[in-house]
Amino acid sequence: MSPTPIGRRGFLKGGLGAAALAATGGALAACAPGAPGAGGAGAQPSKLARPTASASSVKGEITVWNRSGDLFKVFDAAIGRFRQAYPNVTVRHQAVDIDAKLANTLISGTDVPDGSFWDDARIGGQAEHLYDLTDLIAPYRERTSAYKLSVNTVGGRIYGVPWDLDPGLLWYREDVLESAGVDPAGLATYDDLLTAARTVKEKDPRTRPIHLEKTPFLSQLWLEMLANQQGTSLTDAQGRLRLDSPEYRRILTWVRSAVDDGLVTHAPYLEPADISALDGGQQVFVPWAIWWSFAPQQLLKATKGRWRAAPLPAWTPGGARSGAMGGSSFVIPAKARNPELAWLLYEFLCFKEPGYTAVYGPNDVYPGGLSTSIPSYTPALDPDKPLFRPIEALGGQDLWKVAVEAAATIPAAAPIPGWWAQSVDYLGDNLQRLMSGRMSPDQVITESVEKIQRNLIDRS
Amino acid sequence: MRSFRLSPYLFIAPFFVVFAAFGLYPLSYALQLSFMRWRGAGEAHWVGAGNYLYLLTSPDFWASLGNSAVMWLLIVPVQVVAGLGGAVLLANARLRLRALFRVAFIAPFVTPLVAMAQVWIVVFDQDHGLVNHLLGLAGLPGVEWLTSTAWAKPTLALLFLWKTTGFAIIILLAGLQAVPGGVYEAAALDGASRWRQFWSITVPLVRRSTAFLVVVQTLAVFQMFAEPFVVTEGGPYGSTTTAGLYLYKHITASDLGTGAANSFLLVLLVFGLSLVSVRLLRAKDGT
Numbered sequence: 087m088s089p090t091p092i093g094r095r096g097f098l099k100g101g102l103g104a105a106a107l108a109a110t111g112g113a114l115a116a117c118a119p120g121a122p123g124a125g126g127a128g129a130q131p132s133k134l135a136r137p138t139a140s141a142s143s144v145k146g147e148i149t150v151w152n153r154s155g156d157l158f159k160v161f162d163a164a165i166g167r168f169r170q171a172y173p174n175v176t177v178r179h180q181a182v183d184i185d186a187k188l189a190n191t192l193i194s195g196t197d198v199p200d201g202s203f204w205d206d207a208r209i210g211g212q213a214e215h216l217y218d219l220t221d222l223i224a225p226y227r228e229r230t231s232a233y234k235l236s237v238n239t240v241g242g243r244i245y246g247v248p249w250d251l252d253p254g255l256l257w258y259r260e261d262v263l264e265s266a267g268v269d270p271a272g273l274a275t276y277d278d279l280l281t282a283a284r285t286v287k288e289k290d291p292r293t294r295p296i297h298l299e300k301t302p303f304l305s306q307l308w309l310e311m312l313a314n315q316q317g318t319s320l321t322d323a324q325g326r327l328r329l330d331s332p333e334y335r336r337i338l339t340w341v342r343s344a345v346d347d348g349l350v351t352h353a354p355y356l357e358p359a360d361i362s363a364l365d366g367g368q369q370v371f372v373p374w375a376i377w378w379s380f381a382p383q384q385l386l387k388a389t390k391g392r393w394r395a396a397p398l399p400a401w402t403p404g405g406a407r408s409g410a411m412g413g414s415s416f417v418i419p420a421k422a423r424n425p426e427l428a429w430l431l432y433e434f435l436c437f438k439e440p441g442y443t444a445v446y447g448p449n450d451v452y453p454g455g456l457s458t459s460i461p462s463y464t465p466a467l468d469p470d471k472p473l474f475r476p477i478e479a480l481g482g483q484d485l486w487k488v489a490v491e492a493a494a495t496i497p498a499a500a501p502i503p504g505w506w507a508q509s510v511d512y513l514g515d516n517l518q519r520l521m522s523g524r525m526s527p528d529q530v531i532t533e534s535v536e537k538i539q540r541n542l543i544d545r546s
Numbered sequence: 547m548r549s550f551r552l553s554p555y556l557f558i559a560p561f562f563v564v565f566a567a568f569g570l571y572p573l574s575y576a577l578q579l580s581f582m583r584w585r586g587a588g589e590a591h592w593v594g595a596g597n598y599l600y601l602l603t604s605p606d607f608w609a610s611l612g613n614s615a616v617m618w619l620l621i622v623p624v625q626v627v628a629g630l631g632g633a634v635l636l637a638n639a640r641l642r643l644r645a646l647f648r649v650a651f652i653a654p655f656v657t658p659l660v661a662m663a664q665v666w667i668v669v670f671d672q673d674h675g676l677v678n679h680l681l682g683l684a685g686l687p688g689v690e691w692l693t694s695t696a697w698a699k700p701t702l703a704l705l706f707l708w709k710t711t712g713f714a715i716i717i718l719l720a721g722l723q724a725v726p727g728g729v730y731e732a733a734a735l736d737g738a739s740r741w742r743q744f745w746s747i748t749v750p751l752v753r754r755s756t757a758f759l760v761v762v763q764t765l766a767v768f769q770m771f772a773e774p775f776v777v778t779e780g781g782p783y784g785s786t787t788t789a790g791l792y793l794y795k796h797i798t799a800s801d802l803g804t805g806a807a808n809s810f811l812l813v814l815l816v817f818g819l820s821l822v823s824v825r826l827l828r829a830k831d832g833t
Contacts, residue, residue, distance in 0.1 A: 189798050193586035211800065214587040302781065359673040420587070508799050511606075515783050541606065545583075545801065 134217045134418065137426040147176040148200035148427045151188065154181035159451045161203075161435070164444035168434045175427055191419075192216075198421040201428035206237045206246065206413045207307065211504035213240040217418040217425055220244045226437050226463065232498035233314070233410050234462040239501045246415030247432040250459035253408040253493040254311045255395045257372040260481065262286060262293075262392075276340050276399045279371060283349040286370050294363075295370040296344055298521050300354040302514030303507075307412050309517060311375065312337045314409035316401050317497040320513075325503055325546075327538060329513070330531050336401060338520060338527035345523050352521050356381055365389050373398055375411035376489050377458040382479040390479050397492040408492035410499070413459070442466050446473035454478075460489050467493065505542035512537040580806035590803075597807035607808070609784060610792035611815070613699065617788060618767045620703035622760060628707070629714030629759065634748065636715065637722045651712040659709060663776035666705050667692070692778055695785040702773050702786055710766065714759055721755025722748065761820040768816050789815075 137144055150165075152158045158181045165177050182188075184204060191198055192215035209216070220243045227235065234248035256273065263270055266289045268282045283295040299305040313319055316333040328334075344350050351369045353360035363369045364381065365388040372378055382393045397407035416432040418425045434441040442463060446456045455474025460467060472486035503509075513534040519525035525533075580597055584590035601607045636647055654662070669676045670691035678688035691701045725747065733743050771790035774780050780787035780795075787795075789812055796805035 189800070193797070193800060193802070214585055214800075357673075358671075362673070505799065508795070511780075511784060511795075515781075518783070541604070545600065545804070 132217050132420040134219060134222055134425050134429060136222055137430060142173065144172060144427065144430065145174040146424045146427050147178065148422075148424045148431065149178040149180060150428060150431065151180055151182040151184055151199045151202040153184060153203060156451050157456075160445060160449060160456055163449050163451070164435055164441060165431070167440055167444040168431055171434060171438075171440065172430060175430070177431060188212075192421075195421050198419045200422040200424050201416055201418050201432060203249075203414055204246070204417050206234070206415055207502055207506050209238060209246045209415060209417060210240050210502045211507060212417075213243075213245045213504065215420055216245045217420055217422070218243045218245060219247060219418065219429070222429055222433075223247065229464045231462040231464065231493070231496070233496050234413065234415070236499045237410075237413070237502045238415055240504065246417050247429075247436050248462045249415050249436055250413055251462040251493050251496070252375040252377060252411050252413045252459050253489050253496060254315070254373065254375050254398045254411045255378075255408065255488065255492060256398050257374060257378055257393055257395055259367075259370045259389065259392055260394045262290075262367070262370050265289070270394070270396050273396065273399050275403060276401055279373075279399045280340070280344060280347070280349065283344070283371060284347065287349060290367070292368065293370055294349060294351040294368055296350045297360070297364075297369050297372040297374070298341065298344070298350045298352045300352050300518070300521070302518055303510045304355050305517045305521070306510050306514035308374070309334075309337060309513070311409040311411035312373075312401070314497060314499055315398060315406045316409075317406070319499045319502075320506065320509065321500055321503045323500045325543070327535055327543065329535050329538070333401070334531065335527055338517075338530055341517075342520060342523075342527055345521060350521070356385060361385055376460065376485070377412070379457050379477065379480070379485060383457075383477065386479075391481050393480055394483055395480065395485055395488050397488070397495070406495045406497055408495050410496050413462075436461070437463055439466075443473060448475065457485055460486070460493060503542075503546070505538075505546055508542055509534075509538050512541070576806045576809060579803055580810055582803045584802050585800040586802055593803065597804045598811070600804065601808055601811060606784070606787075607792065607811075610787050610789045613785065613787055614768050614770065614789040616699055617703055617706070617770060618764065620700060621706050621767055622763050624703075625707060625711055625714045625763060626756060626759065628711050629718045630749075630752070630756075632711070632715035633718035633722050633752075634744070636719055651715050653712070654709050655712040657709070659772045660776055662705065662709060663773055666701070666777050670701055693782055695782055698778050698782060698786045702770075702777060705773050705777065706767070706770065710763070714763070717759045717762075718752055718755050721752035725751045757824050760823045764819050764823060765816055768812060768819075 152161050158179075162179055165179050169175070169177065180199070182199075182202075184202060185208070188202055188204060189208070189212055192212050223230070223235075223244050230248050231251050234251060235244065238244050238246035238248055256270075256279070258270055258273075260270070263282070263286070266282075266286045268285055273279055273282055279296070286295045287293050299308050310319060313333055316336070318328060318331060318333045320327065320329060322328055345352075351360075351363045353363055353369075360369075361381075364372075365386050367389070376395075379395070382390050386393070398409065400407055416428075416436070418428045418432075422428055435445060436442060442461050446461060446466075448455045452474070454477065455472075457474040457477055461473070466473065467490045469487045469490045472484065474486055476482050476484045476486075513530075516525055516530040516534050520527065520530050581592060581594055582590045583593045583596070632651060635641060636644060636651070641647070670678075672678060672688060672690050672693055675691070677691065681688055689697055691697050729747055729751075730743055733747055738746065768788075769790045770788045771794060774786040774788050774791050775794070778786045780791050793805055793808045793812065796802070796808055
């Protein structure tokens with residue numbers, strides 16, 4: 087008897103079943119999340135060893151990502167100095183929309199760069215995809231801003247090479263205060279700032295003197311600056327929420343009273359509406375990070391030369407006169423091909439005098455130097471040895487000295503939680519509702535705490 | 547009895563191999579992932595139905611579906627009507643410059659969406675946008691097109707309509723051209739007006755094309771991502787966080803298990819909606 091032939095339908099069913107089983111069963115078993123080969127850094131963070139070769143003998147090629155724009159050009163020039171120090175290292179420096187691409191690239195593991203510039207607020211959320219740099223940074227630890235170290239720390243390990251420090255300052259119109267009889271040196275507390283704003287408004291009712299930010303992300307960053315001034319932040323070192331606290335309530339109450347008294351211009355950071363309110367004389371006070379210095383230098387026309395910087399007012403008499411707002415660091419992905427070479431580059435840019443001088447000192451892009459931040463490496467922060475020059479657009483003010491002295495008062499912070507960027511959907515949005523007069527401080531706190539706890543902390 | 551021959555199966559094997567590798571495997575993998583807590587690296591933890599329960603009890607998840615549902619209401623009925631109108635217009639043999647109109651209707655469909663989204667940002671900017679400028683010239687107050695919860699969804703829906711109505715016209719035009727001309731001639735002989743012919747012949751006979759269009763556009767609306775991502779980033783206050791954008795937020799937050807669970811819930815929902823649409827539109831077909 088001849089063997090029974092296999093019917094076509096049966097063959098196809100069997101073949102398909104086998105293929106599916108092979109593809110799903112076997113392959114899934116091999117590539118299940120967390121299994122070897124599944125990608126990612128594994129349960130233990132990847133540690134990076136210090137390269138032992140001398141500068142002249144290290145060899146290889148790295149790809150590093152940076153933001154586009156002027157900062158890219160500044161770093162490009164500084165990387166030129168790195169090439170001189172490490173002649174056999176080729177650096178492919180690429181301008182990339184980092185916020186849109188990096189997180190996805192780290193997760194997918196495809197075309198991962200050897201290093202990248204990144205916001206401090208976003209690093210914690212991707213720590214498992216990054217090299218643990220704790221041992222490499224150890225020699226520089228004591229001479230690096232405590233704030234920057236803390237925001238780059240996740241679970242006691244450091245995942246970013248701290249780059250810039252962004253002290254908050256009070257930007258004000260010198261001419262307007264003079265004509266209103268307000269002494270900027272007398273703005274010692276936030277209550278003084280409200281009083282000054284009322285005085286300015288009485289003199290010119292068109293003004294709405296204090297800038298409040300209209301974008302949720304930046305407004306939450308601004309809130310954190312004011313919280314950092316008081317030595318607190320969204321979470322403590324154990325990751326517990328501390329939004330429901332006297333410090334945050336003090337900030338939110340101050341914001342609400344400024345809103346209720348008609349003392350604020352609620353506008354998105356340096357967008358046309360904001361610029362028009364700044365140049366039109368409507369805004370007089372901008373409590374913001376040092377990077378606002380970009381505005382009078384590049385964007386403002388009518389009021390260029392009339393703005394000045396001072397330390398922020400304090401929340402309590404004698405309290406800290408600055409807090410950090412934003413900041414960036416350099417990360418080395420766990421799937422980088424040449425992580426050691428990327429470390430050498432970032433070490434050079436952040437901790438070596440020729441490197442940070444090349445970044446902050448006079449260059450082709452900024453003939454007076456880069457004045458939108460200061461280094462976080464304390465040996466670079468000598469008030470009497472400015473890296474960038476006094477700024478003409480600020481009436482020749484020595485911004486370096488103001489910023490360095492303010493930065494010295496910035497309290498340390500707790501690590502930024504990995505979910506910080508996602509919390510903007512709750513806290514940032516509610517902060518906007520407060521600024522629009524649609525929520526009370528207590529409502530902001532209660533609702534944000536509940537949503538952040540449920541959607542982010544309980545699931546992290 | 548025919549003997550078994552292997553060659554035909556070898557010829558069709560490539561399809562099954564590719565389908566298994568790029569269809570079945572990712573689907574199965576995503577299904578497995580939806581029952582886990584995994585951040586894309588490190589250890590994964592089995593959470594059973596935890597991700598599904600979290601989503602089904604999350605106001606944000608339902609809000610994203612609600613946003614997509616409102617978008618659907620703003621887009622699909624309008625698109626069916628506009629598409630049918632455009633198709634009837636282009637099917638008219640006496641229309642001059644028909645080729646030009648066809649190109650004009652299809653041009654937005656082939657324009658890169660991200661580029662158009664950027665144009666939308668400029669045109670509908672609250673302070674310096676063209677639309678508010680024109681309103682100002684007419685003595686009307688400006689509108690917060692992209693920055694108020696009331697207007698952001700309609701403004702995005704308009705972008706979607708501008709981009710895809712040409713596609714709707716093509717689908718319905720194909721349906722119209724399949725209707726035999728003799729049916730209209732017979733109706734005309736019986737004294738039916740053009741309006742009567744439209745309602746009694748055109749609309750019923752393009753029902754299948756309409757059903758196809760509704761299903762395809764339902765899928766597209768519930769997967770809508772680029773428009774809110776580029777134009778409003780899901781704001782203001784989450785009012786344009788569509789189902790597709792909400793899903794994406796889990797991925798960028800490295801919450802891959804929840805993202806996978808969200809995908810499957812979305813598939814089930816869209817499948818159900820599509821089934822209902824097809825049933826409703828075929829109800830009178832007797833099929």
